[in-house]
Amino acid sequence: xxxxxxxxxxxxxxxxxxxxxxxxxxxxxxxxxxxxxxxxxxxxxxxxxxxxxxxxxxxxxxxxxxxxxxxxxxxxxxxxxxxxxxxxxxxxxxxxxxxxxxxxxxxxxxxxxxxxxxxxxxxxxxxxxxxxxxxxxxxxxxxxxxxxxxxxxxxxxxxxxxxxxxxxxxxxxxxxxxxxxxxxxxxxxxxxxxxxxxxxxxxxxxxxxxxxxxxxxxxxxxxxxxxxxxxxxxxxxxxxxxxxxxxxxxxxxxxxxxxxxxxxxxxxxxxxxxxxxxxxxxxxxxxxxxxxxxxxxxxxxxxxxxxxxxxxxxxxxxxxxxxxxxxxxxxxxxxxxxxxxx
Amino acid sequence: xxxxxxxxxxxxxxxxxxxxxxxxxxxxxxxxxxxxxxxxxxxxxxxxxxxxxxxxxxxxxxxxxxxxxxxxxxxxxxxxxxxxxxxxxxxxxxxxxxxxxxxxxxxxxxxxxxxxxxxxxxxxxxxxxxxxxxxxxxxxxxxxxxxxxxxxxxxxxxxxxxxxxxxxxxxxxxxxxxxxxxxxxxxxxxxxxxxxxxxxxxxxxxxxxxxxxxxxxxxxxxxxxxxxxxxxxxxxxxxxxxxxxxxxxxxxxxxxxxxxxxxxxxxxxxxxxxxxxxxxxxxxxxxxxxxxxxxxxxxxxxxxxxxxxxxxxxxxxxxxxxxxxxxxxxxxxxxxxxxxxx
Numbered sequence: 001x002x003x004x005x006x007x008x009x010x011x012x013x014x015x016x017x018x019x020x021x022x023x024x025x026x027x028x029x030x031x032x033x034x035x036x037x038x039x040x041x042x043x044x045x046x047x048x049x050x051x052x053x054x055x056x057x058x059x060x061x062x063x064x065x066x067x068x069x070x071x072x073x074x075x076x077x078x079x080x081x082x083x084x085x086x087x088x089x090x091x092x093x094x095x096x097x098x099x100x101x102x103x104x105x106x107x108x109x110x111x112x113x114x115x116x117x118x119x120x121x122x123x124x125x126x127x128x129x130x131x132x133x134x135x136x137x138x139x140x141x142x143x144x145x146x147x148x149x150x151x152x153x154x155x156x157x158x159x160x161x162x163x164x165x166x167x168x169x170x171x172x173x174x175x176x177x178x179x180x181x182x183x184x185x186x187x188x189x190x191x192x193x194x195x196x197x198x199x200x201x202x203x204x205x206x207x208x209x210x211x212x213x214x215x216x217x218x219x220x221x222x223x224x225x226x227x228x229x230x231x232x233x234x235x236x237x238x239x240x241x242x243x244x245x246x247x248x249x250x251x252x253x254x255x256x257x258x259x260x261x262x263x264x265x266x267x268x269x270x271x272x273x274x275x276x277x278x279x280x281x282x283x284x285x286x287x288x289x290x291x292x293x294x295x296x297x298x299x300x301x302x303x304x305x306x307x308x309x310x311x312x313x314x315x316x317x318x319x320x321x322x323x324x325x326x327x328x329x330x331x332x333x334x335x336x337x338x339x340x341x342x
Numbered sequence: 343x344x345x346x347x348x349x350x351x352x353x354x355x356x357x358x359x360x361x362x363x364x365x366x367x368x369x370x371x372x373x374x375x376x377x378x379x380x381x382x383x384x385x386x387x388x389x390x391x392x393x394x395x396x397x398x399x400x401x402x403x404x405x406x407x408x409x410x411x412x413x414x415x416x417x418x419x420x421x422x423x424x425x426x427x428x429x430x431x432x433x434x435x436x437x438x439x440x441x442x443x444x445x446x447x448x449x450x451x452x453x454x455x456x457x458x459x460x461x462x463x464x465x466x467x468x469x470x471x472x473x474x475x476x477x478x479x480x481x482x483x484x485x486x487x488x489x490x491x492x493x494x495x496x497x498x499x500x501x502x503x504x505x506x507x508x509x510x511x512x513x514x515x516x517x518x519x520x521x522x523x524x525x526x527x528x529x530x531x532x533x534x535x536x537x538x539x540x541x542x543x544x545x546x547x548x549x550x551x552x553x554x555x556x557x558x559x560x561x562x563x564x565x566x567x568x569x570x571x572x573x574x575x576x577x578x579x580x581x582x583x584x585x586x587x588x589x590x591x592x593x594x595x596x597x598x599x600x601x602x603x604x605x606x607x608x609x610x611x612x613x614x615x616x617x618x619x620x621x622x623x624x625x626x627x628x629x630x631x632x633x634x635x636x637x638x639x640x641x642x643x644x645x646x647x648x649x650x651x652x653x654x655x656x657x658x659x660x661x662x663x664x665x666x667x668x669x670x671x672x673x674x675x676x677x678x679x680x681x682x683x684x
Contacts, residue, residue, distance in 0.1 A: 066649065127607060127609060155571060155575075156570045157570040159567070188558075192558045192559075194607070199553065200550060201584075203545040205585065207545035217538045218631075224528060225537075225539035225580070226580040228526035229539040230542075231580065232497055234572075235569060235573045235655065237565070238566065238569050239543065239550055240550065262441075263548070266536075267469060267535050267540060267541055269613075272552075273552050286562060290565060303404055310408065312654055
């Protein structure tokens with residue numbers, strides 16, 4: 001019996017379970033509620049329920065602002081310390097336990113033993129491979145990584161990747177399910193530690209730590225170098241398109257042919273790969289596949305974005321003392337009792 | 343005679359010169375015009391003038407939207423192929439020539455020979471040290487790096503750092519001048535290849551190239567992992583505050599104490615520095631110095647920012663076919679004849 005034989009089509013799912021009610025699990029719960037699901041949360045901590053409800057209440061205005069699905073209601077939330085009770089009727093499970101391998105292995109085995117046939121389990125792990133996490137489960141075919149970004153109710157990205165024994169149909173199903181509920185899904189075809197986004201931000205973070213360690217920059221300088229610099233471009237165009245635009249009308253091809261030698265510069269502690277003709281062509285064609293419009297048009301779009309973003313930030317700062325008040329008066333999302341996934 | 347003896351207070355500057363009229367030099371020219379200066383641009387290429395005017399015209403609506411200074415006018419722009427003519431009356435010079443060391447060395451020497459006493463020269467170089475660039479000048483005390491981000495008329499960041507022979511008073515003057523004209527200035531106390539922001543984005547870029555090279559991710563996946571993920575947080579909170587929030591109520595201290603071991607994970611090809619007690623304390627106190635508000639308040643602020651940003655992006659996409667039209671019809675900033683600084 002395989003999970004794929006029993007899976008419900010993603011659009012027919014009405015009830016989901018969340019295993020773990022911390023910041024990430026609670027954020028998922030809030031998001032699932034906003035999408036109209038009945039949400040059953042399991043957490044072994046008896047104090048989890050009130051904390052979770054505060055988190056959901058704090059997130060609800062934002063979710064309302066972004067648009068609730070028909071039938072969305074906080075009344076559809078239930079919290080359980082008993083796992084069997086929580087999984088009863090659940091058609092999908094999102095696991096968001098603390099980031100400890102052995103704990104995850106035991107938890108996935110327990111979920112596997114309790115969950116009905118055909119129920120897919122997505123893990124919020126920020127870096128473990130499903131191959132490692134699923135060592136103790138009986139049915140590894142239905143376990144897949146579905147890695148969100150914090151806060152899961154606001155950041156669209158979910159990275160999906162299966163383990164060695166995950167059924168490719170399960171991976172595809174999970175991607176469809178997350179897309180169906182409005183997420184921006186990236187399906188990886190192989191396991192890479194840290195997936196994609198965490199590898200990229202971790203590279204930046206490690207270089208930043210080296211700079212602080214060597215006294216080359218302060219924490220404040222590092223942050224401002226991003227918020228007032230490239231951070232104003234990245235919500236609109238990622239690092240590859242950013243460099244595509246850096247090539248002027250010639251785009252990425254010109255950029256690599258012209259600035260390729262700078263990859264040899266001691267600009268970071270990380271050495272770049274050899275810029276072979278094959279790598280050059282992969283990057284150039286990748287940019288064209290991602291967005292074939294002329295660079296001039298991408299420049300205009302980026303500029304409109306930055307202007308709108310800067311005006312928005314100005315307006316937010318202008319109203320900040322008032323807007324910030326609810327949080328400091330106890331109504332904000334201050335109830336994170338455990339670490340958020342970075 | 344030193345430059346410092348002859349420097350005009352930053353707020354009394356009325357005329358600036360730009361050496362080089364490419365994307366970066368032209369972007370600086372547009373910005374200086376918007377701030378009300380008379381701007382004299384030198385470029386040896388006779389075709390530079392019409393291109394520059396198109397660039398300024400394309401940037402002007404954005405600059406108008408962000409607010410023009412009293413007296414700002416495109417009529418205050420002049421373009422010269424003769425350097426002496428361009429520098430006549432200029433009280434500050436921004437150099438934005440192509441990124442070639444020998445070319446920069448010769449150009450700075452020529453500018454030094456022509457510029458009046460006390461005129462400070464800021465270089466837009468994206469990575470060379472002023473110590474290297476000023477090898478051939480007679481008065482290295484007045485040369486300083488003032489590194490902008492593209493486009494210089496929209497991105498606030500300017501990194502300021504002097505060379506071995508730069509007068510610290512000149513470095514301070516340049517920082518004051520850039521701040522006076524509305525820039526977000528980071529003054530570095532030592533020369534580091536790539537300064538700060540370029541080192542950080544270069545670390546990310548190099549990791550991305552490795553991933554493409556190994557077939558671990560496509561160009562499109564890399565970009566979307568940023569635009570739909572951490573890129574939605576970085577305009578509001580830089581990488582250090584991002585991890586400060588990742589620590590929940592315990593902030594960066596909890597984050598480092600708890601997730602420190604993950605620095606040993608093979609999450610990127612760049613090894614992290616040893617997390618010594620000293621480094622830990624530097625990062626923790628750096629976060630507190632940058633923003634002492636409780637994490638709950640920072641979380642609420644980030645969430646408001648992400649919501650507003652997502653709504654803004656939705657609205658931009660909704661009007662995109664119309665808004666994008668001018669660029670594709672020949673009115674956009676498509677006249678980059680040379681590479682943009684990344």
